[in-house]
Amino acid sequence: MAAVYKSLSKGSSKEDKEADSHAAAERKNKQRVLVLSSRGVTYRHRHLLNDLASMLPHGRKDAKFDSKSKLYQLNELAELYNCNNVLFFEARKGKDLYMWFSKVPNGPTVKFFAQNLHTMEELHFQGNCLKGSRPILSFDGAFESEPYLRVIKEVFMQIFGVPQGARKSKPFIDHVMSFSVADGKIWVRNYEIREVERAKGEAGNDDNGDEPDKKPSKGGPKGGKDTDINLIEIGPRFVLTPIVIQEGAFGGPIIYENKRFISPNKIRAELRKAKAGRHVARMEQQRESLARRKQLGLDDGKPKKEPAGLDTRDLFA
Amino acid sequence: MAKKSATQSPKAGVKPKSQAVNGTSAEKKKDGSRRKSAEQPTVEKMDVDNQEDLEEESSEEEAPEANGKTEEPRSDESSDEDSEGDGDSSDASGDEGIGHIDIEAIDDSESESELDSDDEDQGAKLGKLQDNKDDEEGEDDDEEEEIDVDELEPEDEEDEEQIAAGTRVRQTINNKEALLTSLRRFALDTNPKKVPFAFHQTVVSSKRTEDSIPSVEDDLQRELAFVNQALEAARQGRALLRKEGVPFTRPTDYFAETVRSDETMQKVRAKLVEEATAKKAAAEARKQRDLKKFGKQVQVQKQLERAKQKREALEKINLLKKKRAADGSANLGATEAEDLFDVAVDNELNASGSSKKRKSPGDGKGERSAKRQRKDAKYGFGGKKRFSKSGDAMSSGDLSGFNAKKMKSGSFGGGGGKKKGVKAARPGKSRRKSMAAKR
Missing domain, CATH: 3.40.50.10480 (Brix domain)
Incomplete structure (x- = not known):
């Protein structure tokens, strides 16, 4: 009951306050x-x-x-x-x-x-x-x-x-x-x-x-x-x-x-992307050069290795 | 410009398009709106080639969208207008994203894109538009930025429509009218005539601080500009507060809690002291290093000087010898004796040479008194004094004190000597008796 009264009185007082707040708005x-x-x-x-x-x-x-x-x-x-x-x-x-x-x-x-x-x-x-x-x-x-x-x-x-x-x-x-x-x-x-x-x-x-x-x-x-x-x-x-x-x-x-x-997330993403882009570009370059070599018949893709007779692994097998 | 916008009707948003068509400035930004207006029969002032140019531009300008400021799936024809409008805004973002700081320009572009977005009710506004066109031509570009609050509400509905149509336009908003209304709603009255300064204590500087910052990256310049701004404000504020009779300076005997605790300040002070001592020590070390370097220099200098002296002396001798050789042919007989011993050279050297050299022989060593010399001869002078009494090769080789007789006579091999001595001293009893009997 008290709470109700309080709220009611508060409400009324608020109105009053509003009324005089217009007057005192400049000051307060x-x-x-x-x-x-x-x-x-x-x-x-x-x-x-x-x-x-x-x-x-x-x-x-x-x-x-x-x-x-x-x-x-x-x-x-x-x-x-x-x-x-x-x-x-x-x-x-x-x-x-x-x-x-x-x-x-x-x-x-x-x-x-x-x-x-x-x-x-x-x-x-x-x-x-x-x-x-x-x-x-x-x-x-x-x-x-x-x-x-x-x-x-x-x-x-x-x-x-x-x-x-x-x-x-x-x-x-x-x-x-x-x-x-x-x-x-x-x-x-x-x-x-x-x-x-x-x-x-x-x-x-x-x-x-x-x-x-x-x-x-x-x-x-x-x-x-x-x-x-x-x-x-x-x-x-x-x-x-x-x-x-x-x-x-x-x-x-x-x-x-x-x-x-620009959201910081976006900036970070861009940075990451740029970083990834470097790697992608490098891989691309590698692939291209490999392809070119293949085309010229210089390379079969895998490096050939002559079995050397004096290889340690052979010698001490 | 804000006031102007306030006076305008809610439909003011469409006006800029007509203005854009008139094509006064900033054509790049306006292309979207132009094309839109071209769809409407009333606003067809633009020429065709210009339009084409603009279309090219806008297609270029869609590239910067990749940097992520505006994203929208531009798909179907129904959203054609919108996407155009968006191209427009992305244009601005592309421009501004690079980072020049023209706020004015940004606002222009922003407002443009806003305006473009609400062209749903353009048909209704067209009549009005035509009416307004003539008298708006004189107005400046800023006019375009204005939008009324009323316009904002339909915008939201439009958004929903766009979403429904599968397009989402991210708008850039600078609704100045709404901003001003909002400001009016909550702003405190800071009118200097009505309200004392102590009420708000706010100072707005007369000039823009940014103008005095050459580069934002330059910390020193930037902070200096900030300090200057604050200092100006502080001076002004102090003057105003003093005028109003508000206590400003804290008296020295007023103690109260401070924002930063005493410990923190202690730490700060300690750090300062530490820095100062470090600086001092560094300076000291540097000085020492320099001195060392300097000392070395002095040494080198001295050596050089000595070498130079020597060289000069030698040169002089050579010169003299040459001179002698030249003169010698003339008066050989007279100077022969002197020549033999180079007395003249010595004289010359002594004359020109340092006084030190002359002095040092005269100092004492050369002229020992006769008495001293005798004493030295008697007692020795200099040389090693240790082991002077110990045996050496000479002393051990000296056999003058050896006596063979002495060596034989005993005192060596004690037992035999003793026996002999005892016997000689006293015979046995019977022997003594017989000896006595014999006697």
Whole structure:
């Protein structure tokens, strides 16, 4: 009975919420990300997942998801955890990693092929940042050029951007996540912002504009007027090739498909084929030369051998 | 271009064909659509030879399908249109697959193929098409890329039909309209006028990063471009956040859990130190090696110098001798004595030669004092001092101390001597008595 009441009251409250959410939609950015992988991830995929999860204080890491075909079940799972984003690592063949970024209740879903994975640990970079500090998200200018890139940008923004006032987030900003488009792929990097003494030469050339504005906001922890920024990479690194964008969450019509993406299976098959092709060509050549020799009467196909009288086998028979 | 597409009717998808017929640019990609439109009486602007060209092209372009981007069993006549359309798309894939990065071009090709796929309801659209043809001629190629959401739904049905007909066309999709609608549905408001920067903390750089990367393969250049992008964003973000009064810098006394644990950082630092020491050691070793090499060089240099000195001295002597020989005929008598002993040569050598040579004899050995010489003669000087007192051939051959008498007289062969000595010393008792009686 209590459960029924609860659900009913919840429903009504949801309506209320929706009503005032329209008013407060501009202000409130509530994101929760369900981070999980499929079965069959390698250690590297797992570490990458952990790295990303550690950077997402608004994330909820879950156990491995069992199915690879019924991804729509992730919607329910996300709902169960009150998540409105899903970051799903799908490993195939124990080597290929596909990353799904999805906005859960009603899409879209972006599927990427992840390459060049390097986890934080294996990259011996010196950078470090607070766990759960809000990153500055840096997007390449190219993200504004194409609709599909704009969608991807928005998805990244909501998944990787830690919402303001997230529960476990820290109050300072000390890292940048950068997303760049190059070669039709999206390259993801993570840098620490380290404040250094500003060199005299560049003092006040680029921050000149906001220098006076900074003074009123001096109530901050540090004056830091004469500091410059430099970036130190933290990791992880990975490269994402967009494959497909679906309109729904793990379903719905496909609204973008990247034709330039060639599945790694195909690439491997081509490689194998090329390798096999070499052998085939060689055999062909051999056969041809044999045939030619036969035609010229040079060879009967099998090498003749004169029985030599002084053969060891004969001598010591 | 997106806005334009939004304004267009759902049937906008067919328009590009008419445009393609007008043949402004990118003819290669459009051949499929052209041929299709040729089937329809209304859109017959293209000339015949052009069409033939295009057909050839498309037949060529079906080859790249082997690289596996589009696969379809093209079989029966009923799917003629579709397969043509597909040839089109494969064309694009063949082009793009080689790997130049013109996104624009890709989109063109993609949209083309999409458009071609939905020509089921072309008949219905033809009237409209003709109407639109005139005013669309001015529009650019990007127009072709647009498709409405409404169009997408019939596409699925078509797919089923195609499957039923035994053909499966893999479409390349870039449904910009749908993408934008979807974006609108879930996008956060990041309008800088309404929303503070701290709300989203997103910076979109003004320029494309790819433009500053000469080659994607070049790691250094690429990473530099990324860092520059991020740095720009960080600067901008910091300025904006400071303006909004959001704390940015972590104070030094604020300790909290970090993303990378202390152990990891320790490891990183240890690795750094190790690298530094290795580098240092390598440099040291190299220096040592160089020094060794240099030392050898010095040695060689010295030897060469010595050889040179010697050569010079010899030359000088020869020269002098020659000169002497030449002069000798003139004043032979005067210098004969000197000539005999080459005193002049010695003088010359001594004069020109190194001062060392002159010094060393003068140092002491040559001029020993008379007293010293006498002492040396008396006590010896130099030579071996060991075994000076042990016997040698001389001493053992020296028989001056030998005395034969002494040798006979005893002290040798102890027993006889003893007897004799005892007897001589004292006779026996009876003997002594008789001796005494005799006396």
